[in-house]
Amino acid sequence: MRKELEIAGIRVGCGQKVQTYVRVPDTDLCFPCTFINGKEDGKIILASAGIHGCEYPGVMAVMELGREIDPEHVSGAIILIHEVNMSSFLKRQPYVMAADEERKNLNRIFPTDGSGTLADRLCCFLSEEFIPGIDFHVDLHSGDMVEELEGCVIVANTPDEEQKASLIEIAKHTRFHLRMNSGGRREFYNSSAIHYGKPALLFERGHSGYCRRADVDDDKADLLSVMSCLGILPGEPEENPDQVFFWRHEWTQAQEGDNGILLPFVKLGDEIQEGQKLFEIRDMFGELIRTVHAKHDGHVFIISHTLSVTEGDDLIAYGQV
Ligand SMILES: [Zn+2]
Known part of the structure; x- marks a missing residue:
């Protein structure tokens, strides 16, 4: 029997789902989340969308999965952040955080101790409140409004070779044709891997401000596939024979x-x-x-x-x- 889940100040009973906005303390910033606590023990996954506010397919994928996944079928827990960067989402602001005094790009400032601007406080809160309690992180992106992109799955720049090998195995069970290893350090998912030791992947799918049904469906399928690989949901995903490695x-x-x-x-x-x-x-x-x-x-x-x-x-x- 699984126990209560407590993440970012939200408590979720065994076999329960909670959908709520989470507020960054002492700010006006809040973002929509779904917390699904299964009935059986297992791993905890975080899927976050909207670090860049106008990268849409992941936002819809996470929102729909938040409604569709039944806690009855979950072993462990699923935490979904539907849109990290709400000010940019609502203002249609690509790349940077619209509400931040210095309009920082959130994916360039991890890790941060929270001193600095509003963007630092948001990123610090995300890292400190969400990452220590999880076992796996997927961050969902797209080509932003001003660029075209072919979908790819990116393996975090983890210093742990064994962890990297298992991440690559999981990445091979997604629909992405392209796979690569990150060399970055300051992105949300890389920071989860480098500074908190958590395995992490980044999905890039869709572009140019479009939110196409096929991209949303592929993001959903790949998140479900990762969850199955981790034993959080039932199912045995198949390896993608067409995936190539850069x-x-x-x-x-x-x-x-x-x-x-x-x-x-x-x-x-x-x-x-x-x-x-x-x-x-x-x-x-x-x-x-x-x-x-x-x-x-x-x-x-x-x-x-x-x-x-x-x-x-x-x-x-x-x-x-
Ligand atoms: Zn992005």
């Missing part, structure tokens, strides 16, 4: 002085070669500022589609199978 990948950002017009010379899904021209960056009179070239061969899986560009903007990501 052994290296490059994420290119705009550099200092890259302020003006972004002209692409490649598109999503292109196979590119080392040295190939990817973009021209021109000023507002059309004069060339800089040309961006590929650092290695690869397959383009993310590309920005805005005409404007500013220093620090994400431009393109490509990986090599």
